[in-house]
Structures are given as C-alpha cells and as structure tokens.
Amino acid sequence: MNALTPFSVPSDRTLVRKDGAVGILERLCEVIEPTNTQKETAKDRYEAVGAWLAEASSFLFSNVRISPQGSFALGTAIKPLNGFEYDVDLLCRFTAMAGGRGPEELKRILGDRLREHGKYKLILDNMPRCWRLDYAGEFHMDITPSIPNPRCLNGGELVPDRNLHAWKATNPSGYLALFEKRAALAPTMRTMKSFVAMDSLGRVDPFPQHVGFKGVLRRIVQLLKRHRDIYFAGGEDSLRPISVILTTLAAQAYEFCVGKYTFDSEFDVVASVVQAMPWFIEQSTLYGKPHWVIANEATEGENFAEKWNAHPERAFAFYEWHARMLSDVQQLATLEGSDRVTKRLEEAFGSQPVRQVVNAMAEEVNIARRNHTLAVAPVVGIVTSATAPRATPVRSNTFYGRD
Amino acid sequence: MAAPRPRDLSAAQQYGALKTNPLCTGNGALGRGKLTWMWQVAPSSLGRLYTLHVDFKEGNSPKVFVDQPDLVALAEGRKIPHVYSETPIQLCLYLPASGQWHGRLLITQTIVPWAALWLYFYEEWLVSDDWKGGGVHPGADDENRRPASDAMVYSDRRERLVL
Numbered sequence: 335m336n337a338l339t340p341f342s343v344p345s346d347r348t349l350v351r352k353d354g355a356v357g358i359l360e361r362l363c364e365v366i367e368p369t370n371t372q373k374e375t376a377k378d379r380y381e382a383v384g385a386w387l388a389e390a391s392s393f394l395f396s397n398v399r400i401s402p403q404g405s406f407a408l409g410t411a412i413k414p415l416n417g418f419e420y421d422v423d424l425l426c427r428f429t430a431m432a433g434g435r436g437p438e439e440l441k442r443i444l445g446d447r448l449r450e451h452g453k454y455k456l457i458l459d460n461m462p463r464c465w466r467l468d469y470a471g472e473f474h475m476d477i478t479p480s481i482p483n484p485r486c487l488n489g490g491e492l493v494p495d496r497n498l499h500a501w502k503a504t505n506p507s508g509y510l511a512l513f514e515k516r517a518a519l520a521p522t523m524r525t526m527k528s529f530v531a532m533d534s535l536g537r538v539d540p541f542p543q544h545v546g547f548k549g550v551l552r553r554i555v556q557l558l559k560r561h562r563d564i565y566f567a568g569g570e571d572s573l574r575p576i577s578v579i580l581t582t583l584a585a586q587a588y589e590f591c592v593g594k595y596t597f598d599s600e601f602d603v604v605a606s607v608v609q610a611m612p613w614f615i616e617q618s619t620l621y622g623k624p625h626w627v628i629a630n631e632a633t634e635g636e637n638f639a640e641k642w643n644a645h646p647e648r649a650f651a652f653y654e655w656h657a658r659m660l661s662d663v664q665q666l667a668t669l670e671g672s673d674r675v676t677k678r679l680e681e682a683f684g685s686q687p688v689r690q691v692v693n694a695m696a697e698e699v700n701i702a703r704r705n706h707t708l709a710v711a712p713v714v715g716i717v718t719s720a721t722a723p724r725a726t727p728v729r730s731n732t733f734y735g736r737d
Numbered sequence: 738m739a740a741p742r743p744r745d746l747s748a749a750q751q752y753g754a755l756k757t758n759p760l761c762t763g764n765g766a767l768g769r770g771k772l773t774w775m776w777q778v779a780p781s782s783l784g785r786l787y788t789l790h791v792d793f794k795e796g797n798s799p800k801v802f803v804d805q806p807d808l809v810a811l812a813e814g815r816k817i818p819h820v821y822s823e824t825p826i827q828l829c830l831y832l833p834a835s836g837q838w839h840g841r842l843l844i845t846q847t848i849v850p851w852a853a854l855w856l857y858f859y860e861e862w863l864v865s866d867d868w869k870g871g872g873v874h875p876g877a878d879d880e881n882r883r884p885a886s887d888a889m890v891y892s893d894r895r896e897r898l899v900l
Contacts, residue, residue: 672784699857710850712760715781716857733870734874
C-alpha cells in the first residue's frame with residue numbers, strides 16, 4: 335500500500351510564478367505611489383497658486399501658466415522613503431515678453447508675487463533656481479520660472495541655469511509627450527500562454543484572478559525609483575542616479591523591447607526593459623576619459639548624464655545598482671516559495687510596503703473564507719473567488735493542534 | 738417513514754474521487770477499506786510545490802502528511818503551528834468532532850483544499866511569524882482561540898472531549 339510509483343507533475347511553474355510576480359509588483363506599486371487624495375490635493379494647491387499669479391496686476395503675469403513637470407506629470411511619482419515629503423515640480427510659464435527681464439530678475443518677480451499671499455509668505459523657501467512652497471508633512475512644490483525658447487522647434491522652454499546668470503534649454507512638455515507616446519505602446523503578448531496555465535494533465539485554464547499592470551512602463555519606472563531609493567539609502571546621496579535618467583532609459587528601452595520582442599508575460603516585459611536600459615547610454619572616450627551621454631530627446635543640448643563625466647563614480651554606481659535591480663527582478667521568477675519571494679521583495683523595495691501588500695493578500699483570503707468564496711484552483715492554488723474554472727470551494731474549517 | 742441514514746463513503750469511492758480531481762493529480766493505492774494517495778500542490782502562484790499524502794481507513798479520520806520539502810528545515814527552528822507531529826509532518830486541518838469532517842464528505846472536497854490553505858498560511862507564517870489562518874488549540878480558553886471566521890466559532894466545547 336505504501337509502494338507509490340513516481341508520478342509526473344507540472345514541472346514548468348515559471349509562467350505561473352511570473353504571473354504571481356506581476357500581481358504582487360502591481361500591488362506594491364499601488365502602495366508606494368501617492369494616493370488619489372494626495373494627487374488631488376497637490377493639483378488643487380498648484381491650481382490655486384496659478385490663479386494667484388494670474389491675478390497679479392503686473393503685465394508680466396498676463397497669460398502666466400502653471401503646469402506640473404517631472405514625475406507628477408508623468409504619472410511615475412512614488413512616496414519618498416520615511417521622513418521625506420513629495421516633490422511636486424512646477425513650471426511657471428511666463429510669456430516671451432517677460433523673458434527680457436533675465437532669469438535672476440524674473441525669479442525675484444515671481445517670489446515677490448508669492449510673498450504677497452498671506453499663506454504662501456509663511457511657507458516660502460528660496461531655492462537656487464526656484465521657489466519652494468513647503469506644505470510641511472505633505473509635500474513641497476518647487477516653482478521654476480520659464481519663458482518660451484525661441485530657438486526650439488518642439489515648443490521648448492528656457493529656465494534659469496544654476497547661477498541664475500543665463501537661460502538654459504529644457505522641454506518638459508515635449509519630454510512628457512514623448513513619454514506618453516511610448517507608454518501607450520502595447521507589448522505584443524503570446525496570449526495563449528500569457529493568460530492560461532496548463533495543468534499536469536495538459537488541460538488549459540485561464541489564469542484566475544489575473545492581476546495585470548496598470549501601465550507597464552509607468553510601473554517599471556516606479557519600481558526602478560523605489561529600488562534605487564532603497565539601494566542608496568544611507569549612502570552617499572550624490573551617487574544616487576537621478577530619476578530622469580531612470581525614466582529616460584526605461585522609456586527608450588520600453589519602446590525598443592516592445593518593437594522587437596513578443597512576450598510570454600508582463601513579467602518578461604519588465605525584465606527585458608530593465609535589462610535593455612544601459613544600451614541607451616552613449617559611452618565614448620574623450621581626452622582619454624570615459625564620457626557618457628543620456629540625451630534629452632525633447633531638446634537640443636541637454637545631457638542628463640552630464641555630471642557623470644565630472645564624477646565617473648556616479649556612472650559606476652549606476653551600473654552597479656542596475657546589475658542588482660536586474661538580478662532582483664529576474665530572481666522573482668525562479669525563487670521557490672512565496673516566503674522567499676516576500677523576503678527578496680522586502681530587501682529590494684523595503685519591508686514596510688511589501689509587508690503591507692502581503693498582509694492585505696492574507697486578509698483577502700480570510701475575508702473570502704468568511705464569505706465562503708474561497709476556492710483552490712489547479713496550478714495556481716488559493717483563489718478568492720469560487721468562479722475560477724475547475725476550482726474546488728474551500729469548506730469552513732478550523733485549524734487545530736498545538737500552538 | 739424515516740429517511741435512511743446516509744452511509745459513509747467507502748475507501749473505493751474516496752479513491753475514485755482523488756483519481757479524477759484536478760486539484761490532487763497524483764498517485765496512490767487502494768486496499769481493503771483503506772487508501773493512500775500522494776499528490777503535489779502549490780498553495781499560490783508564487784508558492785512552492787509540496788508533496789503530500791493522505792492515509793485513510795474507513796471509519797477513521799484521514800491523516801495528512803507533507804513529505805516534501807522539509808517543513809521543519811524551512812521553519813529554521815521555530816515550532817510549526819497546527820500540526821499533530823513534526824516527524825513526520827502531520828497537518829491538523831479541522832476541529833475534531835465538530836462536523837467539519839465526517840465520513841460522508843469527500844477527501845477531495847475537504848482535506849485537499851484545506852491542505853492547500855494550510856500551506857498558504859504556512860508560507861505566510863515563514864515570513865511574518867504570525868499564523869494568520871486562525872484555529873483552535875487543544876484545551877485553549879475561549880479568549881485564546883483565534884478562529885478565522887465567525888462561522889468557525891463554536892459555542893460547544895466538544896473539541897475538549899477528544900483530548
């Protein structure tokens with residue numbers, strides 16, 4: 335009776351694991367990004383600032399516009415690590431006429447107007463290139479004055495340089511448009527494989543409760559930024575690659591991978607994009623030294639990696655971090671056991687948000703158990719809805735035995 | 738005329754169900770009034786693949802064991818909650834004498850999904866050190882019970898009788 339013959343079992347669980355990894359990463363992103371309330375509060379606040387500026391009597395403020403730039407505009411904002419506030423970057427767009435005043439004076443004029451407001455006066459900080467409204471404990475809004483760039487055909491702007499001596503080309507709206515165009519590209523999926531699993535008898539089931547990414551590229555950028563924040567936490571701050579580098583490389587890699595590959599799962603999209611990121615760094619040798627360029631495609635003459643050339647250790651730090659990010663992502667598909675996956679995710683993205691996700695998932699299981707909707711499906715295991723194909727409902731039970 | 742009392746399922750009936758249920762695809766042996774069945778299950782898409790077996794004799798409760806991997810080694814010295822024994826690992830999946838299990842129920846509809854649920858909470862416990870699956874411990878006072886759901890709170894104390 336105990337002489338059991340060996341039997342074959344589903345050997346390739348990789349695809350199922352990848353689907354599970356996508357589900358947990360999506361939930362993680364939902365936890366680390368600003369809440370809708372926070373986004374709405376930020377929007378209300380900057381619109382109010384815009385209205386206040388537009389009401390100024392000075393002709394310089396006629397047709398002035400405030401618009402978000404950076405991660406808030408891109409939809410890639412994440413919560414800062416404990417103790418820091420969100421950073422909402424705003425551009426205050428003056429008309430060409432105002433540009434005659436020069437960067438230093440225009441910045442002063444902007445500051446004077448903000449100071450006329452009873453509340454803003456109290457929370458205003460003077461930063462090198464911009465004004466900061468510090469809503470303590472929530473976020474701070476950095477307001478940079480800009481004027482149209484007459485030489486940019488893409489509708490770019492000019493912003494003050496670091497010393498406020500000259501105007502410097504930039505193009506946040508062009509950058510945003512390009513990012514949005516790329517984010518809208520849909521990866522080609524082998525649908526038969528990506529949304530179904532085969533059990534050991536070769537029968538095919540749709541993945542029950544498939545949780546996909548809400549926008550793969552934006553999620554990739556959020557994961558990269560969070561991983562970077564954890565990796566460089568407590569270290570030398572200047573080594574930390576800036577968000578625009580991660581965003582630019584991810585967007586270029588995404589466009590490349592989506593155009594070139596067909597994927598089995600969204601997980602493979604993430605892994606391929608992360609892997610391809612360094613391919614979009616132009617590296618050459620200048621006067622016997624390495625020289626890096628990560629061009630802002632939206633405007634002429636802006637190199638996001640400019641500082642790497644004076645501080646090569648920053649480039650090396652980027653490559654070291656990137657190797658770690660790639661290996662952390664790849665391992666999610668091969669680690670055995672949700673406990674090991676959880677531990678790896680905690681190391682990579684921080685304990686707190688990962689615990690929050692895992693606890694919420696266990697809570698969902700217990701809620702489904704109470705509501706009698708819990709089921710077990712072939713291949714994928716516990717599902718919180720009994721509608722999964724060929725799933726067996728879990729009858730009420732009470733685990734027994736010693737503590 | 739009183740309805741005839743439903744009869745317990747035979748080992749052969751249980752065996753037939755085990756052989757055909759996609760949740761417990763595996764292998765076993767049917768003897769006279771008894772069976773053993775071995776199968777593999779992953780409790781979640783990110784879960785490990787575990788090898789389990791159940792021994793069942795007509796008139797008795799099924800006994801469920803986890804054969805692979807070694808749960809004790811994975812627990813790294815911590816005592817595993819809700820097991821009858823650690824060598825071998827025998828799972829405590831239901832409250833004895835509560836009606837959660839009786840001989841007219843199929844193993845495939847009870848023990849098999851409960852084992853998957855147990856393994857789900859086991860993997861969660863490995864990281865959190867907190868058994869979130871609820872349950873009752875023999876002789877525990879009402880205050881110390883941690884039932885997972887309202888439906889699992891029992892007003893009687895029958896479980897103490899089996900100690």
